Amino acid sequence: MRDGDNGLSLCHHVDAGNVADVQELTKALERILQMLDRSPMEGSTVTFVFDKGTAALDNTLLLEQAGVGWISALPWNQAPAEFREREVEKLPLGSSEQPGVHAVAEPALVHGQEYLCVLKYSAAFAREQLHSLTTSLTKVLPSWRRLSRDLAKPGCRSPETQIRHQIQRWLSSSAFLEDLIPWQLDSQNGRLAVRLQPWRLPKPADACY
Numbered sequence: 001m002r003d004g005d006n007g008l009s010l011c012h013h014v015d016a017g018n019v020a021d022v023q024e025l026t027k028a029l030e031r032i033l034q035m036l037d038r039s040p041m042e043g044s045t046v047t048f049v050f051d052k053g054t055a056a057l058d059n060t061l062l063l064e065q066a067g068v069g070w071i072s073a074l075p076w077n078q079a080p081a082e083f084r085e086r087e088v089e090k091l092p093l094g095s096s097e098q099p100g101v102h103a104v105a106e107p108a109l110v111h112g113q114e115y116l117c118v119l120k121y122s123a124a125f126a127r128e129q130l131h132s133l134t135t136s137l138t139k140v141l142p143s144w145r146r147l148s149r150d151l152a153k154p155g156c157r158s159p160e161t162q163i164r165h166q167i168q169r170w171l172s173s174s175a176f177l178e179d180l181i182p183w184q185l186d187s188q189n190g191r192l193a194v195r196l197q198p199w200r201l202p203k204p205a206d207a208c209y
Contacts, residue, residue, distance in 0.1 A: 021053030026062065033066055043068045060111040074117075080108040083119045091121055100124055136174035140181070143170055148194050160185065160192060167194070 013031060015024050029048075036043050047069035055074050063070045076084065091102035100123030108117040147166070150156060163185060171178045186193050 021051070022056045022059065025050070025054045025059050029062060029066060033068075045069075047071060057111045060113075064113075074110065078110070079119075080110060080117060083108060083117065086119060088121045091119065098122075132174070133176060133180065136177055137180065140170050140173065140177060144181075144183075144194065151192050151194065156191065158192065163192060163194075 013028065015028075032046075032048075033043070036046065044067060048063065048071070050070065050072040052073040052075045055072055055078055086104075088102060091104050094101035094103055101120065103118060103120040105116060105118045107114050110117060147163070151158065151163075167183065167185075171181065184195050186195055
């Protein structure tokens, strides 16, 4: 927590590394509200800023009840449908100080209430995401090939549940891999075989907000 005028740290807390942000917010909010109760600061003058890991309906309700200001990024699947359908080319272009940035701010319904929502597209960030996706594919696809060869070996008896768990672990190692690599597990002559279907790289509107 920082002072808005000078950026001085007012309090901090080191969280356990194995606790999801969406769960940690409840404890963090409780600690900060207790600190505010002991200080001359009004809750209405405080603005919380979160990344998308904390976004959830329960947390939104807690923040509303706390009476504090807050700004949060949203996972793409929680963003308003009208935002997800926007074409990048039709978004207003930003200033010359931020080349390649398009953005629009409009009220929209999120978690059952209307909030001011900002939709932003950055060409530079899109390139970074595309590079990240390409790197993830380069790492994962050799594992698929090895799995296919292992399943084709005589006497292979890998349990289906174990194979599915392994594949899901690969796909969850990076965002959007599950969308990029459609797959199915077939049984051929009593043997399991992994079949990969053609994938497509996402359009900027799919991934880069």
